[in-house]
Amino acid sequence: MPPRLIFHVDMDAFFVSVEELFDPALKGRPVVVGGQRHERGVVSAASYAARKFGVHSAMPLRTAAKLCPQAVFVDGHPDRYRDYSYRIHAVLNSFSPQVEMASIDEAYLDMSGTERLHGPPLRAAHALHIKMKSATQLNCSIGIGASRLMAKVSSAQAKPNGVLWVLPGQEARFLAPLDVAVIPGVGKVMERNLLALGIKKIGDLARLPDSELEERFGKWGLALAGKAQGQDAGGWFDTEVGENTVPKSISHEHTYNDDTASPDQLESTLMRLSEMVARRLREASLQARTIQLKLRYQDFTTITRAHTLPSPSQLDNEIFEQVRTLFRKHWKRGAAVRLLGVQASSLNGQAGASAQLDLLDGGKQQRWQQALSAADRLRDKYGESSVSLASGMKATFRERTHENPAALPGKNKPTP
DNA sequence: TCTGGGGTCCTAGGACCC
DNA sequence: TCTGGGGTCCTAGGACCC
Numbered sequence: 001m002p003p004r005l006i007f008h009v010d011m012d013a014f015f016v017s018v019e020e021l022f023d024p025a026l027k028g029r030p031v032v033v034g035g036q037r038h039e040r041g042v043v044s045a046a047s048y049a050a051r052k053f054g055v056h057s058a059m060p061l062r063t064a065a066k067l068c069p070q071a072v073f074v075d076g077h078p079d080r081y082r083d084y085s086y087r088i089h090a091v092l093n094s095f096s097p098q099v100e101m102a103s104i105d106e107a108y109l110d111m112s113g114t115e116r117l118h119g120p121p122l123r124a125a126h127a128l129h130i131k132m133k134s135a136t137q138l139n140c141s142i143g144i145g146a147s148r149l150m151a152k153v154s155s156a157q158a159k160p161n162g163v164l165w166v167l168p169g170q171e172a173r174f175l176a177p178l179d180v181a182v183i184p185g186v187g188k189v190m191e192r193n194l195l196a197l198g199i200k201k202i203g204d205l206a207r208l209p210d211s212e213l214e215e216r217f218g219k220w221g222l223a224l225a226g227k228a229q230g231q232d233a234g235g236w237f238d239t240e241v242g243e244n245t246v247p248k249s250i251s252h253e254h255t256y257n258d259d260t261a262s263p264d265q266l267e268s269t270l271m272r273l274s275e276m277v278a279r280r281l282r283e284a285s286l287q288a289r290t291i292q293l294k295l296r297y298q299d300f301t302t303i304t305r306a307h308t309l310p311s312p313s314q315l316d317n318e319i320f321e322q323v324r325t326l327f328r329k330h331w332k333r334g335a336a337v338r339l340l341g342v343q344a345s346s347l348n349g350q351a352g353a354s355a356q357l358d359l360l361d362g363g364k365q366q367r368w369q370q371a372l373s374a375a376d377r378l379r380d381k382y383g384e385s386s387v388s389l390a391s392g393m394k395a396t397f398r399e400r401t402h403e404n405p406a407a408l409p410g411k412n413k414p415t416p
Numbered sequence: 417t418c419t420g421g422g423g424t425c426c427t428a429g430g431a432c433c434c
Numbered sequence: 435t436c437t438g439g440g441g442t443c444c445t446a447g448g449a450c451c452c
Contacts, residue, residue: 063418102452103452235425248423249422339420
Protein backbone atom coordinates (compact mmCIF):
# COMPACT_ATOMS: atom_id res chain seq x y z
CA MET A 1 0.00 0.00 0.00
CA PRO A 2 1.46 3.39 -0.95
CA PRO A 3 1.88 5.94 1.87
CA ARG A 4 -1.02 8.33 2.42
CA LEU A 5 -0.69 11.85 1.10
CA ILE A 6 -2.02 14.35 3.62
CA PHE A 7 -2.18 18.14 3.28
CA HIS A 8 -2.56 20.43 6.27
CA VAL A 9 -3.78 23.87 5.28
CA ASP A 10 -3.41 26.57 7.90
CA MET A 11 -4.40 30.20 7.37
CA ASP A 12 -1.77 32.81 8.26
CA ALA A 13 -2.76 35.12 11.17
CA PHE A 14 -6.38 34.36 10.25
CA PHE A 15 -8.37 36.77 12.46
CA VAL A 16 -5.94 39.61 11.81
CA SER A 17 -5.96 39.02 8.06
CA VAL A 18 -9.78 39.05 7.96
CA GLU A 19 -9.85 42.29 9.94
CA GLU A 20 -7.39 43.80 7.47
CA LEU A 21 -9.79 43.05 4.63
CA PHE A 22 -12.45 45.11 6.40
CA ASP A 23 -10.01 47.89 7.35
CA PRO A 24 -6.98 48.05 5.03
CA ALA A 25 -5.43 50.77 7.22
CA LEU A 26 -4.50 47.96 9.64
CA LYS A 27 -2.08 46.41 7.14
CA GLY A 28 1.51 46.26 8.32
CA ARG A 29 0.67 47.69 11.73
CA PRO A 30 0.89 45.88 15.07
CA VAL A 31 -2.68 44.61 15.52
CA VAL A 32 -4.20 42.73 18.44
CA VAL A 33 -7.58 41.03 17.95
CA GLY A 34 -9.65 40.05 20.97
CA GLY A 35 -10.76 43.21 22.74
CA GLN A 36 -9.72 46.62 24.00
CA ARG A 37 -6.48 47.25 25.85
CA HIS A 38 -7.97 47.54 29.35
CA GLU A 39 -10.56 44.80 29.04
CA ARG A 40 -10.67 41.53 30.92
CA GLY A 41 -9.72 39.02 28.28
CA VAL A 42 -6.92 37.56 26.23
CA VAL A 43 -5.40 38.02 22.80
CA SER A 44 -7.17 35.93 20.14
CA ALA A 45 -4.64 36.75 17.44
CA ALA A 46 -1.72 39.11 16.90
CA SER A 47 -0.31 40.42 13.62
CA TYR A 48 3.28 39.57 12.75
CA ALA A 49 4.24 43.18 13.52
CA ALA A 50 2.77 42.82 17.03
CA ARG A 51 4.44 39.44 17.57
CA LYS A 52 7.82 41.15 17.24
CA PHE A 53 7.07 42.81 20.57
CA GLY A 54 6.43 39.46 22.24
CA VAL A 55 2.65 39.60 21.91
CA HIS A 56 1.04 36.22 21.27
CA SER A 57 -2.36 34.60 21.48
CA ALA A 58 -3.79 33.64 24.90
CA MET A 59 -1.86 36.50 26.51
CA PRO A 60 -3.94 38.87 28.69
CA LEU A 61 -4.91 42.01 26.73
CA ARG A 62 -3.44 44.22 29.45
CA THR A 63 -0.10 42.48 29.14
CA ALA A 64 -0.15 42.94 25.38
CA ALA A 65 -0.86 46.66 25.88
CA LYS A 66 2.19 46.98 28.09
CA LEU A 67 4.48 45.12 25.70
CA CYS A 68 3.24 47.00 22.66
CA PRO A 69 1.50 50.28 23.56
CA GLN A 70 1.31 51.41 19.94
CA ALA A 71 -0.71 48.34 18.89
CA VAL A 72 -4.20 48.76 17.48
CA PHE A 73 -6.71 46.79 19.57
CA VAL A 74 -9.63 45.36 17.63
CA ASP A 75 -12.72 43.51 18.87
CA GLY A 76 -13.20 40.05 17.38
CA HIS A 77 -15.97 39.45 14.82
CA PRO A 78 -16.92 35.75 14.98
CA ASP A 79 -19.50 36.13 12.18
CA ARG A 80 -16.84 37.39 9.81
CA TYR A 81 -14.49 34.53 10.65
CA ARG A 82 -17.23 31.94 10.24
CA ASP A 83 -18.13 33.42 6.86
CA TYR A 84 -14.51 33.24 5.67
CA SER A 85 -14.18 29.76 7.11
CA TYR A 86 -17.03 28.64 4.83
CA ARG A 87 -15.28 30.16 1.82
CA ILE A 88 -12.06 28.38 2.75
CA HIS A 89 -13.95 25.11 3.12
CA ALA A 90 -15.47 25.59 -0.35
CA VAL A 91 -12.04 26.10 -1.93
CA LEU A 92 -10.70 22.97 -0.21
CA ASN A 93 -13.70 20.89 -1.28
CA SER A 94 -12.84 21.61 -4.89
CA PHE A 95 -9.44 19.92 -4.38
CA SER A 96 -10.33 16.74 -2.53
CA PRO A 97 -13.47 14.85 -1.52
CA GLN A 98 -11.83 14.13 1.84
CA VAL A 99 -11.66 17.43 3.73
CA GLU A 100 -11.83 17.86 7.49
CA MET A 101 -11.92 21.30 9.09
CA ALA A 102 -9.85 20.92 12.28
CA SER A 103 -10.78 24.39 13.51
CA ILE A 104 -12.11 27.62 12.07
CA ASP A 105 -8.92 28.30 10.11
CA GLU A 106 -7.19 24.97 9.43
CA ALA A 107 -8.02 21.76 7.64
CA TYR A 108 -6.69 18.36 6.66
CA LEU A 109 -7.07 17.03 3.13
CA ASP A 110 -6.44 13.46 2.13
CA MET A 111 -4.91 13.90 -1.32
CA SER A 112 -4.02 10.23 -1.82
CA GLY A 113 -4.78 9.19 -5.36
CA THR A 114 -5.37 12.69 -6.74
CA GLU A 115 -2.18 12.80 -8.84
CA ARG A 116 -4.07 12.25 -12.08
CA LEU A 117 -6.23 15.25 -11.37
CA HIS A 118 -3.80 17.59 -9.66
CA GLY A 119 -0.34 16.39 -10.61
CA PRO A 120 2.47 15.78 -8.11
CA PRO A 121 2.03 17.03 -4.51
CA LEU A 122 3.96 20.29 -4.78
CA ARG A 123 2.17 21.32 -7.95
CA ALA A 124 -1.19 20.57 -6.33
CA ALA A 125 -0.20 22.57 -3.26
CA HIS A 126 0.85 25.57 -5.28
CA ALA A 127 -2.38 25.49 -7.26
CA LEU A 128 -4.33 25.33 -4.01
CA HIS A 129 -2.30 28.17 -2.57
CA ILE A 130 -3.06 30.39 -5.57
CA LYS A 131 -6.73 29.51 -5.66
CA MET A 132 -7.08 30.21 -1.93
CA LYS A 133 -5.57 33.64 -2.38
CA SER A 134 -7.74 34.57 -5.36
CA ALA A 135 -10.96 33.22 -3.81
CA THR A 136 -10.51 34.63 -0.29
CA GLN A 137 -7.69 37.21 -0.52
CA LEU A 138 -6.06 35.35 2.36
CA ASN A 139 -2.66 33.71 2.69
CA CYS A 140 -2.26 30.18 3.93
CA SER A 141 0.58 27.76 4.55
CA ILE A 142 0.46 24.15 3.42
CA GLY A 143 2.26 21.19 4.95
CA ILE A 144 2.46 17.88 3.11
CA GLY A 145 3.32 14.52 4.60
CA ALA A 146 2.40 10.86 4.90
CA SER A 147 0.56 11.39 8.20
CA ARG A 148 -1.59 14.09 9.79
CA LEU A 149 1.26 14.75 12.18
CA MET A 150 3.85 15.39 9.47
CA ALA A 151 1.45 17.59 7.50
CA LYS A 152 0.66 19.62 10.62
CA VAL A 153 4.28 20.05 11.70
CA SER A 154 5.27 20.96 8.14
CA SER A 155 2.66 23.67 7.73
CA ALA A 156 3.88 25.29 10.94
CA GLN A 157 7.47 25.19 9.64
CA ALA A 158 6.32 26.62 6.29
CA LYS A 159 4.80 29.77 7.83
CA PRO A 160 4.17 32.36 6.69
CA ASN A 161 2.72 31.87 3.23
CA GLY A 162 4.77 28.78 2.35
CA VAL A 163 4.53 25.19 1.21
CA LEU A 164 6.60 22.35 2.65
CA TRP A 165 6.69 18.64 1.80
CA VAL A 166 8.50 16.10 3.94
CA LEU A 167 9.26 13.10 1.75
CA PRO A 168 8.20 9.65 2.98
CA GLY A 169 11.12 8.05 4.82
CA GLN A 170 12.65 11.40 5.80
CA GLU A 171 10.36 12.05 8.78
CA ALA A 172 12.69 11.21 11.65
CA ARG A 173 15.56 13.11 10.08
CA PHE A 174 13.38 16.17 9.53
CA LEU A 175 12.00 16.13 13.07
CA ALA A 176 15.22 15.38 14.96
CA PRO A 177 16.57 18.98 15.26
CA LEU A 178 13.16 20.46 16.25
CA ASP A 179 12.10 21.23 19.84
CA VAL A 180 9.79 18.63 21.42
CA ALA A 181 7.23 21.41 21.86
CA VAL A 182 6.46 21.43 18.12
CA ILE A 183 4.80 18.02 18.53
CA PRO A 184 1.05 18.63 18.72
CA GLY A 185 -0.05 17.63 22.20
CA VAL A 186 3.21 18.55 23.90
CA GLY A 187 2.44 21.66 25.90
CA LYS A 188 4.08 23.43 28.81
CA VAL A 189 3.71 20.61 31.32
CA MET A 190 4.94 17.80 29.07
CA GLU A 191 7.78 19.97 27.80
CA ARG A 192 8.92 20.58 31.36
CA ASN A 193 8.68 16.89 32.23
CA LEU A 194 10.77 15.96 29.21
CA LEU A 195 13.30 18.68 29.88
CA ALA A 196 13.76 17.24 33.37
CA LEU A 197 14.87 14.02 31.67
CA GLY A 198 17.30 15.96 29.50
CA ILE A 199 15.07 15.69 26.43
CA LYS A 200 14.96 18.94 24.50
CA LYS A 201 14.85 17.97 20.83
CA ILE A 202 12.72 15.38 19.06
CA GLY A 203 15.95 13.59 18.22
CA ASP A 204 16.62 13.11 21.96
CA LEU A 205 13.13 11.66 22.27
CA ALA A 206 13.69 9.25 19.39
CA ARG A 207 16.80 7.85 21.08
CA LEU A 208 14.87 6.88 24.23
CA PRO A 209 13.58 3.30 24.37
CA ASP A 210 9.79 3.05 23.94
CA SER A 211 9.56 1.07 27.16
CA GLU A 212 11.00 3.93 29.21
CA LEU A 213 8.58 6.46 27.73
CA GLU A 214 5.67 4.13 28.42
CA GLU A 215 6.84 3.55 31.96
CA ARG A 216 7.09 7.26 32.70
CA PHE A 217 4.14 8.67 30.77
CA GLY A 218 1.81 5.71 30.21
CA LYS A 219 -0.21 5.45 27.04
CA TRP A 220 0.77 8.97 26.06
CA GLY A 221 4.45 8.14 26.34
CA LEU A 222 4.08 5.31 23.88
CA ALA A 223 2.25 7.54 21.41
CA LEU A 224 5.02 10.08 21.85
CA ALA A 225 7.63 7.54 20.78
CA GLY A 226 5.68 7.04 17.55
CA LYS A 227 5.29 10.77 17.03
CA ALA A 228 9.05 11.24 17.22
CA GLN A 229 9.14 9.09 14.06
CA GLY A 230 6.38 11.08 12.38
CA GLN A 231 3.59 8.54 12.94
CA ASP A 232 0.05 9.42 13.95
CA ALA A 233 0.31 6.78 16.71
CA GLY A 234 -3.11 6.59 18.31
CA GLY A 235 -5.65 9.13 19.52
CA TRP A 236 -7.32 11.73 17.39
CA PHE A 237 -4.51 11.90 14.83
CA ASP A 238 -4.97 8.24 14.00
CA THR A 239 -8.33 8.69 12.26
CA GLU A 240 -9.32 8.93 8.60
CA VAL A 241 -9.54 12.46 7.24
CA GLY A 242 -13.23 13.36 7.26
CA GLU A 243 -14.10 10.94 10.04
CA ASN A 244 -14.41 13.56 12.78
CA THR A 245 -17.60 15.38 11.95
CA VAL A 246 -20.16 14.87 14.73
CA PRO A 247 -19.38 17.06 17.76
CA LYS A 248 -18.85 15.42 21.16
CA SER A 249 -20.03 18.41 23.15
CA ILE A 250 -21.62 21.83 22.75
CA SER A 251 -21.00 24.56 25.30
CA HIS A 252 -21.26 28.25 26.04
CA GLU A 253 -19.68 30.22 28.84
CA HIS A 254 -19.51 33.81 29.99
CA THR A 255 -17.00 35.78 32.01
CA TYR A 256 -18.42 38.86 33.72
CA ASN A 257 -16.70 42.19 33.34
CA ASP A 258 -17.36 42.61 37.05
CA ASP A 259 -17.69 39.58 39.31
CA THR A 260 -21.17 39.17 40.74
CA ALA A 261 -22.88 37.36 43.62
CA SER A 262 -26.42 38.34 42.64
CA PRO A 263 -28.55 35.18 42.35
CA ASP A 264 -30.89 36.87 39.85
CA GLN A 265 -28.06 37.94 37.62
CA LEU A 266 -26.33 34.56 37.83
CA GLU A 267 -29.46 32.56 37.10
CA SER A 268 -30.47 34.73 34.18
CA THR A 269 -27.00 34.20 32.72
CA LEU A 270 -27.51 30.45 33.12
CA MET A 271 -30.83 30.77 31.34
CA ARG A 272 -29.26 32.64 28.44
CA LEU A 273 -26.42 30.12 28.16
CA SER A 274 -28.88 27.21 28.32
CA GLU A 275 -30.91 28.73 25.50
CA MET A 276 -27.81 29.16 23.36
CA VAL A 277 -26.73 25.56 23.94
CA ALA A 278 -30.22 24.16 23.30
CA ARG A 279 -30.55 26.17 20.15
CA ARG A 280 -27.33 24.79 18.74
CA LEU A 281 -28.41 21.27 19.65
CA ARG A 282 -31.59 21.78 17.63
CA GLU A 283 -29.68 23.28 14.71
CA ALA A 284 -27.40 20.23 14.64
CA SER A 285 -30.33 17.81 15.23
CA LEU A 286 -28.62 16.50 18.36
CA GLN A 287 -29.84 15.63 21.82
CA ALA A 288 -27.78 15.68 24.98
CA ARG A 289 -27.94 13.33 27.95
CA THR A 290 -25.31 15.00 30.15
CA ILE A 291 -25.61 18.61 31.29
CA GLN A 292 -22.65 20.28 32.97
CA LEU A 293 -22.35 23.48 34.98
CA LYS A 294 -19.05 25.33 35.13
CA LEU A 295 -18.48 27.81 37.92
CA ARG A 296 -15.43 29.98 38.44
CA TYR A 297 -15.07 32.09 41.56
CA GLN A 298 -13.32 35.40 41.97
CA ASP A 299 -10.07 33.69 43.03
CA PHE A 300 -10.16 31.63 39.80
CA THR A 301 -10.93 28.32 41.52
CA THR A 302 -13.12 26.46 39.10
CA ILE A 303 -15.52 23.58 39.57
CA THR A 304 -17.62 21.54 37.14
CA ARG A 305 -20.70 19.61 38.20
CA ALA A 306 -22.56 17.31 35.83
CA HIS A 307 -25.79 15.37 35.75
CA THR A 308 -26.91 12.73 33.28
CA LEU A 309 -30.59 12.77 32.34
CA PRO A 310 -32.63 9.57 32.03
CA SER A 311 -33.58 10.61 28.49
CA PRO A 312 -31.80 13.03 26.15
CA SER A 313 -33.00 16.56 25.52
CA GLN A 314 -32.55 19.55 23.25
CA LEU A 315 -35.05 21.78 25.05
CA ASP A 316 -34.23 25.13 26.67
CA ASN A 317 -36.22 24.57 29.81
CA GLU A 318 -35.01 21.05 30.53
CA ILE A 319 -31.39 22.07 30.18
CA PHE A 320 -31.90 25.22 32.19
CA GLU A 321 -33.70 23.43 35.02
CA GLN A 322 -30.89 20.88 35.29
CA VAL A 323 -28.18 23.48 35.30
CA ARG A 324 -30.07 25.63 37.80
CA THR A 325 -30.45 22.64 40.13
CA LEU A 326 -26.71 22.02 39.94
CA PHE A 327 -26.05 25.70 40.52
CA ARG A 328 -28.29 25.96 43.58
CA LYS A 329 -26.71 22.85 45.02
CA HIS A 330 -23.07 23.80 44.55
CA TRP A 331 -22.74 27.60 44.49
CA LYS A 332 -21.35 28.94 47.75
CA ARG A 333 -24.06 31.50 48.43
CA GLY A 334 -22.69 35.03 48.51
CA ALA A 335 -19.38 34.15 46.84
CA ALA A 336 -18.59 36.37 43.87
CA VAL A 337 -18.60 34.56 40.55
CA ARG A 338 -16.28 35.31 37.66
CA LEU A 339 -17.51 32.82 35.06
CA LEU A 340 -20.48 30.58 34.36
CA GLY A 341 -20.68 27.87 31.71
CA VAL A 342 -23.19 25.35 30.39
CA GLN A 343 -22.10 22.27 28.47
CA ALA A 344 -24.11 19.52 26.79
CA SER A 345 -22.45 16.17 26.11
CA SER A 346 -23.24 12.49 25.55
CA LEU A 347 -24.74 13.66 22.29
CA ASN A 348 -26.66 11.46 19.96
CA GLY A 349 -28.37 12.06 16.65
CA GLN A 350 -32.03 12.89 16.84
CA ALA A 351 -33.44 9.97 14.88
CA GLY A 352 -33.16 7.40 17.65
CA ALA A 353 -33.76 9.85 20.43
CA SER A 354 -36.94 11.44 19.12
CA ALA A 355 -38.41 8.03 18.37
CA GLN A 356 -37.86 7.23 22.01
CA LEU A 357 -39.46 10.47 23.09
CA ASP A 358 -42.48 9.92 20.86
CA LEU A 359 -42.91 6.62 22.58
CA LEU A 360 -42.77 8.18 26.02
CA ASP A 361 -44.76 11.27 25.42
CA GLY A 362 -46.68 12.21 22.30
CA GLY A 363 -47.66 15.62 21.27
CA LYS A 364 -46.36 17.71 24.11
CA GLN A 365 -42.77 17.25 23.08
CA GLN A 366 -43.62 18.13 19.53
CA ARG A 367 -45.48 21.30 20.50
CA TRP A 368 -42.48 22.40 22.50
CA GLN A 369 -40.17 21.80 19.58
CA GLN A 370 -42.42 23.79 17.26
CA ALA A 371 -42.57 26.66 19.71
CA LEU A 372 -38.81 26.66 20.12
CA SER A 373 -38.17 26.56 16.39
CA ALA A 374 -40.39 29.59 16.05
CA ALA A 375 -38.41 31.28 18.80
CA ASP A 376 -35.19 30.42 16.99
CA ARG A 377 -36.50 32.15 13.88
CA LEU A 378 -37.44 35.23 15.90
CA ARG A 379 -33.95 35.35 17.36
CA ASP A 380 -32.52 35.16 13.87
CA LYS A 381 -34.60 38.15 12.92
CA TYR A 382 -34.37 40.34 15.99
CA GLY A 383 -31.33 39.19 17.91
CA GLU A 384 -30.55 36.83 20.75
CA SER A 385 -32.18 38.89 23.50
CA SER A 386 -35.54 39.35 21.77
CA VAL A 387 -37.03 36.08 22.96
CA SER A 388 -36.45 34.44 26.28
CA LEU A 389 -37.85 31.63 28.34
CA ALA A 390 -40.03 33.08 31.06
CA SER A 391 -39.98 30.24 33.58
CA GLY A 392 -40.20 32.35 36.70
CA MET A 393 -37.44 34.72 35.68
CA LYS A 394 -37.36 38.30 34.61
CA ALA A 395 -37.46 37.89 30.86
CA THR A 396 -36.64 40.50 28.30
CA PHE A 397 -39.25 40.83 25.60
CA ARG A 398 -39.08 43.52 23.01
CA GLU A 399 -42.28 45.04 21.72
CA ARG A 400 -42.10 43.49 18.31
CA THR A 401 -41.95 39.94 19.58
CA HIS A 402 -45.59 40.38 20.53
CA GLU A 403 -46.44 40.38 16.86
CA ASN A 404 -46.51 36.63 17.24
CA PRO A 405 -47.33 35.75 20.82
CA ALA A 406 -47.93 32.11 19.90
CA ALA A 407 -44.22 31.81 19.23
CA LEU A 408 -43.30 32.58 22.81
CA PRO A 409 -42.75 29.34 24.66
CA GLY A 410 -42.98 31.15 27.98
CA LYS A 411 -46.71 31.65 27.46
CA ASN A 412 -49.17 28.86 28.04
CA LYS A 413 -46.28 26.75 29.06
CA PRO A 414 -46.68 23.00 28.68
CA THR A 415 -44.47 20.95 30.95
CA PRO A 416 -43.15 17.94 29.09
C1' DT B 417 0.79 39.73 33.45
C1' DC B 418 -3.83 38.43 35.99
C1' DT B 419 -5.73 35.01 33.32
C1' DG B 420 -11.66 34.30 26.82
C1' DG B 421 -14.38 30.92 24.62
C1' DG B 422 -14.91 26.93 21.98
C1' DG B 423 -13.50 22.38 21.76
C1' DT B 424 -10.81 17.28 22.30
C1' DC B 425 -8.75 13.61 24.85
C1' DC B 426 -6.99 11.21 29.03
C1' DT B 427 -6.96 9.63 33.87
C1' DA B 428 -8.71 8.02 38.04
C1' DG B 429 -12.01 6.66 41.36
C1' DG B 430 -16.52 4.97 42.65
C1' DA B 431 -20.95 2.74 41.54
C1' DC B 432 -22.99 -1.05 39.76
C1' DC B 433 -23.54 -5.50 37.48
C1' DC B 434 -22.37 -10.23 36.47
C1' DT C 435 -13.26 -14.44 58.42
C1' DC C 436 -11.91 -11.80 54.85
C1' DT C 437 -12.52 -10.95 50.39
C1' DG C 438 -12.58 -12.15 43.20
C1' DG C 439 -12.25 -9.78 39.01
C1' DG C 440 -13.79 -7.67 34.77
C1' DG C 441 -16.62 -4.42 32.23
C1' DT C 442 -19.16 -0.27 31.76
C1' DC C 443 -21.04 4.05 33.11
C1' DC C 444 -20.59 8.34 35.41
C1' DT C 445 -18.18 12.31 37.36
C1' DA C 446 -14.27 15.71 38.16
C1' DG C 447 -10.23 17.60 36.90
C1' DG C 448 -6.52 18.74 33.94
C1' DA C 449 -3.52 19.13 29.68
C1' DC C 450 -3.78 20.75 25.36
C1' DC C 451 -5.25 23.11 20.82
C1' DC C 452 -6.87 27.26 18.03
